[in-house]
Amino acid sequence: MYQYLIFSGIFLFIEHVIHILGTWKFYKKLGIKSWKILIPIYNIFILLKIYKRSIWWIFLLLIPLTSIILILILWMDLIFTFFKKTNKKFFLFFLSAGLYIYYINFFKKIPIFKIENIKKKEENIGILLAMIFSFITHTYIVQPFVIPTSSMERTLLVGDFILVSKIHYGLRMPISPIYIPFTHNNIIGNIKSYISIFQWPYFRFSYIQSIQRNDIVVFNFPKDPNHKIIDRKDHYIKRCIGLPGDLISIKKGVLFVNHKKEKSFLEKQQAYFIKTENIPLNVEYLEKEMDVKDIEYIGKKNNEYFYQIMLNEKKAVDIKNLFENIIFIKKYILPIHFKEHYIFPNHSDWNRDFFGPLHIPKKGEFIKLNSKNIQIYNEIFNYEKVEKIDIVSKKYYKIKKNYYFMMGDNRHNSSDSRYWGFVPEDHIVGKPIFIWMSIDWDRKSPINIFSWKFRWDRIMKTIDGKHSYLSLFFLFSFVYLIYFLFKSEKSSTQ
Structure with a gap:
């Protein structure tokens, strides 16, 4: 401080x-x-x-x-x-x-x-003061975001506008304090919206609540190649499935934390193979009536049609019971011997469905370094600004920061910690608390406003979906309208 x-x-x-x-x-x-x-x-x-x-x-x-x-x-x-x-x-x-x-x-x-x-x-300086107040709120209390990708479906949908609290996990003070208000890192193209000359040291206030396992977290993408200053890196949103000190492993697409199988939850999606006979799958019905978006047509062979679709278990059961021409529908799990080239860490034999075991570093603990784990902790040395020459001669290294492991709920369509590693504690931005607007748009042409549809069942809802404040919003809007009309009428009679 x-x-x-x-x-x-x-x-x-x-x-x-x-x-x-x-x-x-x-x-x-x-x-x-x-x-x-x-x-x-x-x-x-x-x-x-x-x-x-x-x-x-x-x-x-x-x-x-x-x-x-x-x-x-x-x-x-x-x-x-x-x-x-x-x-x-x-x-x-x-x-x-x-x-x-x-x-x-x-x-x-x-x-x-x-x-x-x-x-x-x-x-009249009312607009200026309102902008300043809004900027302070945006920077230090709560910040709006929009969900641009499907990595968190079905928990958060593309087109959800959310509010993220910056104080729940401890307010992180700006590290790059001079930038164009209400912008993040770029204005247009690669033109930066901030001045990197002035950089403040990292400082975070005490948290209201610590990050819990399975919390949804907004953070700065640690491996952003275009921005080196922490708070100017791109924003990501994932579920924290691993806390500092946890042991993570994935077997046959099933997550294990500290050797315990994760609790199943409705929102989690995975890739499913579907094969139909004689008649293609009714894609239009799935998209419009069942709100299934990620549908990939693979091909046709001998009157049989093949698809890959991102589904949760409930949707998979519903589709199987609904269409009589479906021969089979099953999860697409990569075989254990299949190696994904971009998996974390480099040169490992893991993939998205067979991963680990991997220990998540915790602040203050000593890590014994050897030829096997040096690749795993290689990025940590960068995050903690340690010269690799100093590490070579050491058998143990003391971790300076807490780290977290993040995964998207759309497990087979998410770029997460399985591919780029740990999230340092200084990259944490905040906790999503509210969906204030939700628009279902054409993902191929999102700027086509004529195709937009409001998801009324998601507007003014908490992230967990337990509480809705849409009725209060309409009540407040009605009261404000009456007040505005009364005030206008009163001023016109004077």
Whole structure:
């Protein structure tokens, strides 16, 4: 925490120096004494008081990005106090990211202006304050996400809009604090939305609840090749099936944790082979009536049709009972001797259905290193920034972080820890808590809004599906509408 505060203090001091260098003459023309101008934070307080802005704005200095916004607003106040507002000045100010004030401060003659002549600001700043409040909420409390892939079906569907709590597992403070608000890592293409020069040390507040086995977790993808800063890496969402210290193994597609078979749950999907005779499978009915999306037609042979479909056990039974032309429907389990090239770790003989046993590293434990497990823990040395030369001479290594093993509920259609390894604790983002909107769109053309259908049974529901607040949402919307109409009618009669 102390390191984080030190970095924040350094950033605030640099910001203070930049502010003073760009506004010194403005302060002097307003009759402010030199010693007052040089005092950090107090000089901002003076401007807030002069322009009759709320003193509460001073708290925006506590956050790097909002402090920049506050300073830019005050710079505009100064410029348009001494000079006439023109579109040209607005354009130059924003094009230079505010540094236009330096040109005025050093190269233009600034007229004398009396503080008592400054009128109270009347412009509407409600939208700006709402955006700042929304940004703070988005960054430090709860963040919205949309589910783009089917790796978590049937728990979370493509088109589910979810809210993720950042405080349940402990609020992780921003590591890259300067970025374009409401963006993550890229704007368009490979154009980054953040400045990587300023990087804060990792710091996380105490958790409300620790990660439990089978929790659904949002995290930054550890193996993201395009972004090196932890909180700018791509977001993933999976189920945590392995905690620090657990032993993971998969046999015939069945997961075992610490030698115990996982408890079956309805949402888990796997690949099924289906063979029909004489008549093809009614794919349209499956998609529209049974909400089965991942259907792959393999081919036809001698009046027999072959398919691979992602299903849970209940759907598999329903389909078998529904279609009389189905010859067989069975899980597609890879044979034990089949080697998947991209499985974790490299050079192993495992696959998605025969995996492990694999020990998940736990903070503080000592790992005995040998030729067999050096590949397994190779990535950990990168996460913990340890030189591999230092490891070669050691027989034991002390783990510095906790690690987790993540898997998608759509077990045969998920890129998860079986393929890219462990998730370090500093990559954890938060806990999904709510589905506030759900849209069933055409997966081949998601931007075609005319094909969108609202999943009313999923809107305003908790992630576990136990509680629905859709009725309360409609009630709130109705009350707000009545209030708005009453307020409009009252104002029109005055």
